[in-house]
Amino acid sequence: MAIPIEQLAEEMYxxxxxxxxxxxxxxxxxxxxxxxxxxxxxxSKEDCKQAIRQLIDSGRCVYSYLGGSYITLxxxxxxxxx
Amino acid sequence: MAxxxxxxxxxxxxxxxxxxxxxxxIKSAAQTSPMARDLLGQLELSYEEKVGHWxxxxxxxxxxxxxxxxxxxSDVPEKFPNVAHFHTLRVNQPAGWFYTSQALRTLCDIWxxxxxxxxxxxxxxxxxxxxGTKTDELEPxxxxxxxxxxxxxxxxSDMRTPSACVGPARCEWACYDTLKLCYDIxxxxxxxxxxxxxxxxxxxKCAGCPNDCVASIARADLSIIGIWKDDIQQDDEAVAEYVAxxxxxxxxxVERCPTRCMQWDGKKLTINNRDCVRCxxxxxxxxxxxxxxxxxGAVLLLGAKAPIIQGAILSSVLIPFVxxxxxxxTVKELLSRVWEFWDEYGMNRERVGELIQRVxxxxxxxxxxxxxxxxxxxxxxxxxxVFYKVDEEQSEQ
Numbered sequence: 075m076a077i078p079i080e081q082l083a084e085e086m087y088x089x090x091x092x093x094x095x096x097x098x099x100x101x102x103x104x105x106x107x108x109x110x111x112x113x114x115x116x117x118s119k120e121d122c123k124q125a126i127r128q129l130i131d132s133g134r135c136v137y138s139y140l141g142g143s144y145i146t147l148x149x150x151x152x153x154x155x156x
Numbered sequence: 157m158a159x160x161x162x163x164x165x166x167x168x169x170x171x172x173x174x175x176x177x178x179x180x181x182i183k184s185a186a187q188t189s190p191m192a193r194d195l196l197g198q199l200e201l202s203y204e205e206k207v208g209h210w211x212x213x214x215x216x217x218x219x220x221x222x223x224x225x226x227x228x229x230s231d232v233p234e235k236f237p238n239v240a241h242f243h244t245l246r247v248n249q250p251a252g253w254f255y256t257s258q259a260l261r262t263l264c265d266i267w268x269x270x271x272x273x274x275x276x277x278x279x280x281x282x283x284x285x286x287x288g289t290k291t292d293e294l295e296p297x298x299x300x301x302x303x304x305x306x307x308x309x310x311x312x313s314d315m316r317t318p319s320a321c322v323g324p325a326r327c328e329w330a331c332y333d334t335l336k337l338c339y340d341i342x343x344x345x346x347x348x349x350x351x352x353x354x355x356x357x358x359x360x361k362c363a364g365c366p367n368d369c370v371a372s373i374a375r376a377d378l379s380i381i382g383i384w385k386d387d388i389q390q391d392d393e394a395v396a397e398y399v400a401x402x403x404x405x406x407x408x409x410v411e412r413c414p415t416r417c418m419q420w421d422g423k424k425l426t427i428n429n430r431d432c433v434r435c436x437x438x439x440x441x442x443x444x445x446x447x448x449x450x451x452x453g454a455v456l457l458l459g460a461k462a463p464i465i466q467g468a469i470l471s472s473v474l475i476p477f478v479x480x481x482x483x484x485x486t487v488k489e490l491l492s493r494v495w496e497f498w499d500e501y502g503m504n505r506e507r508v509g510e511l512i513q514r515v516x517x518x519x520x521x522x523x524x525x526x527x528x529x530x531x532x533x534x535x536x537x538x539x540x541x542v543f544y545k546v547d548e549e550q551s552e553q
Contacts, residue, residue: 100313101353102499119499127351130220137222138215142505143312143352146215 077117082108082125087134090145098144101126162186162196166203182274191272191288194236201232216243216291218298222352224308225294241290242272246283246309247301248342248349251335252322253278262304270297280375280462281359282319283309313505314352318342320362321369329439330364331382331452332480338362340484345491354495355502365448366436372460372471377508378494379457379471380487384449387429388438394445395425409438453479455531456490459509469509472517476531493524 086104093099105122126145129135136148170179182199185192198209209231216227226244233240247263263284267273272288279285284306289297298308309317318341321327323334341360342349348358361372364382372379399405405425410418417431418438425445427438439446456478457471478486494508497520502511512520521528 100355100504101351102355105353123347123351123353126353127347130222130351133219136215137217137312137352139213139227139312141213142356143222143314148215 076121077108077112079121079124079128082117082121083128085111086122086125086145087129090129090135090147094147098138098140098142098146100142100144104145162193162200164196164200167196167200185273189268189273190238191242192274194238195242195272195274195288198230198232198236198239201235210242216294218294218308221308221350223311223314223350226311228288239288242288243291243294245271245286245289245294245297246279246281246311246317247286248307248309248317249278249282249284249319251320251338251342252325253282254322254325259304263301263306266297266300266304270300281309281316282361282370283317308350310349310357312352313354313356314350314358315345315348315354316357316359317349318360318362319370321364323362323364327364328443329367329382329436329448331384331448332364332454332483334362334364334380334382337380337483337487341487344488353499355498356505356507358495358498358508366434367440373457374460374468374470375462376460376471377458378487378491379460380454380483381457382448382452383434383455383477384452385477386449386451388427388432388449389447390425390427391445391447392424395442398442398445403442405442409441412437412441451479453477454483456487458494459507459512461507461509465505466510469507469513471509472512472534473532474526476529490524497523 085108089104089107090099101122104126105119108117108122108125109119111117129145130137133148135145138144138146164179167179171177171183179196182192182196186196202209211229211231212227214227214229217223217225224246226246228242228244230236230239230242250259264273264275267275267286270289270293271286274287276285276287286297301307318338320334320338321330323332324330325335341362348354358378359376360378360380361370361376362380363370363372366381366383368379368381370376372381395405403409405420409425410416410420414435414437415431415433417428417433419426419428439448454477455473456475458474459469460471461469474490475486498508498511501515502508506514515523517532518528
């Protein structure tokens, strides 16, 4: 049975929280982690794309650019002046 | 502050000479824009100290999008508070860069309301570039742009804004409708354009003929270059007219042909079309006498990039000829295979051309399910696509 998109989004969000400040995660890192956890028969790349869309559109996560594009928490931009 | 005149002796040097000057334009904008005024001050400081004062990147964007905004901050905000934030917006340009004057006025009005008023028409990928605004102005700018029918372009690790030459709108040599293909690709890949999910950037450029006015073969990860399959169309009367008007066909056309596929006996120009490599030189010299053939389409090439992390790479031929009516479907099929492989094996910040160099073209072709063909050989005896098995070599001996 396929994993619901909401569940994938939540698990991805927890990954982003866990790695925040330690490692920058790309969309493909989240996708590969979910597929590795549940297998290709239960999670497709399209499912992961939808889950990431949900995370971003809800504002729980945002994209950042640090030489490449990453998914992170919507904290104040560290490059911005105080 | 508003009436203060900033002293810029070093920048003033860049106004000298007959050519256009960005300094002159910024000074003009500075008469009404405090951001432009502080920009002049910070730039002068950079010239004095020989060091850049911008910090770049971070978290800035509009809701739902991961591309289109490039965060930029001053590292001397106390000196130049009006450029403490100076973000760039990339706005998706119309295919072929055709605008009405009303559309241009609308864009400039939006930018004067929300940003510095400074633009760059256009950036190297082709976008309309809005230079300099504050984080709080990003959403209002985006809102007004979308109401006016514009959208943001790409930035970061996403598909960058596709671009096209003017194509059949103004050019008789266009071998396919570049404008339509560019528009179709842009609409098909909205997610890939706005939601970065690739290892690094991916650029697509549509050139209508091998003159390649959008420099796709040097810049685009996927270059779609118009080409013809049959013979060059030749008008002998027009050839004679060129000769009568003083053109030295032997020196200026025949001897400049890279494959020497032409002969001129003083009366008749003969082209061996089998040896023609579609370089366009003869057609460019004698546009009234020679034209691209009638069986038109495009060649698909992959892997170009400008030098950033590694050196420059030119595109390599993947599919030598696709008829125009099959072009969009073929591009979609090819992209799905290329992106699948790049997603799986591409390293962070590795362009697809660099990936091909790393794994080898033979392995890459095998992975995306394409057979090698002679047109992929860029230099004879240079491309190791053909492998002889040991038993074949022994049986030949």
